[in-house]
Amino acid sequence: MKKQLAALLLATTLTAGIGLVAPHEAHAASAQIVSGVNFRDTPSTSSKVIRMLKKGESVNIVSKVNNYWYQVRDANGKVGYVSTDSKYIKSSSSGNSSSGNSGNSGSGSSNNNTSTNTSATVTKIINAGKKYLGTPYEFGSSRSNTKTFDCSDFVRQAFKDGAGITLPSDSRQQADYVKKLGNTTTNWHNLKPGDLMFFMDYKGTSKSAYPTNKSNQRISHVAIYLGNGQVLHTYSKDSGGVRIDSIEGKHWEYRFVFGGSALK
The missing domain is CATH 3.90.1720.10 (endopeptidase domain like (from Nostoc punctiforme))
Incomplete structure (x- = not known):
């Protein structure tokens, strides 16, 4: 009986541990900081600055909030927001991490087409x-x-x-x-x-x-x-x-x- 309880507790712990993984982690795009940029607690220039992300740091883009802000996770696991401007951050992935639909093979192409169309306009x-x-x-x-x-x-x-x-x-x-x-x-x-x-x-x-x-x-x-x-x-x-x-x-x-x- 004790062995059965121990096995049950172990399974529960493992399941809970899996649940702690951030939902976007599996498809978050990696990126590198091109030049120093403020790492903020909300997507606003008037929000609190957590710290300055330094040139060369690697982060994961959790999502693209809008045309101006990425939600990112730094190497310490801290989640915050940075400018999408390419002079501050460069993504190593062309996919769009904000959709949360990594199973849709056509989503990246669609977003790229939208971006291209907007740029042309x-x-x-x-x-x-x-x-x-x-x-x-x-x-x-x-x-x-x-x-x-x-x-x-x-x-x-x-x-x-x-x-x-x-x-x-x-x-x-x-x-x-x-x-x-x-x-x-x-x-x-x-x-x-x-x-x-x-x-x-x-x-x-x-x-x-x-x-x-x-x-x-x-x-x-x-x-x-x-x-x-x-x-x-x-x-x-x-x-x-x-x-x-x-x-x-x-x-x-x-x-x-x-x-x-x-x-x-």
């Missing part, structure tokens, strides 16, 4: 916008022609030409549209090419002129992010119309409120 939007470089600025420009643009009219036209998408007519409505899609960030470093950037009113060239918490600030400008800290936009007659600017260390960076994708 972004390229078309950016190229459509660049076609209008130098087009004069006019506040309240007509939405029925492309002779002049204000900021939101320009963005609207680039998306209409490049992707057949008609965005709302002004920057605040465009901001609401992007917010409803859900993938937004207040850290411009987390943006991807083709994302929209929304800015508050100009208050000067100094960082100290702008509030730290911009969540309640009125949106007054919109631009298309090109990557590498550059934006495609238009904002005044004196600036020469549609143009490309670098934002880092300038008032554009200090005025930035949030950004995200306008693609569904």
Whole structure:
């Protein structure tokens, strides 16, 4: 009887031990940290930093939360969140670990196709916008022609030409549209090419002129992010119309409120 109880206890212990394995562990994609990046406790730039993941560290990608965040497990078994930006992390697997469906041999191909299609659409939007470089600025420009643009009219036209998408007519409505899609960030470093950037009113060239918490600030400008800290936009007659600017260390960076994708 004692032997039977011992065997039962052993079987129960083994079963419980198996249950402790994380559900995504079997198909989590391995990845390497390319450069130092914050390891956070929630997928938000305002969340607590657990520690800094160092260049060369290996982690497992448990899931892709959205376009901006991975849930990862470090070598110590700690689970947290890091940016999906390729300048911080490089996955050694092309599969999508977020689906949890490792038995579906077609899932990786489908996700890759979706990613390729999105990338192609972004390229078309950016190229459509660049076609209008130098087009004069006019506040309240007509939405029925492309002779002049204000900021939101320009963005609207680039998306209409490049992707057949008609965005709302002004920057605040465009901001609401992007917010409803859900993938937004207040850290411009987390943006991807083709994302929209929304800015508050100009208050000067100094960082100290702008509030730290911009969540309640009125949106007054919109631009298309090109990557590498550059934006495609238009904002005044004196600036020469549609143009490309670098934002880092300038008032554009200090005025930035949030950004995200306008693609569904």
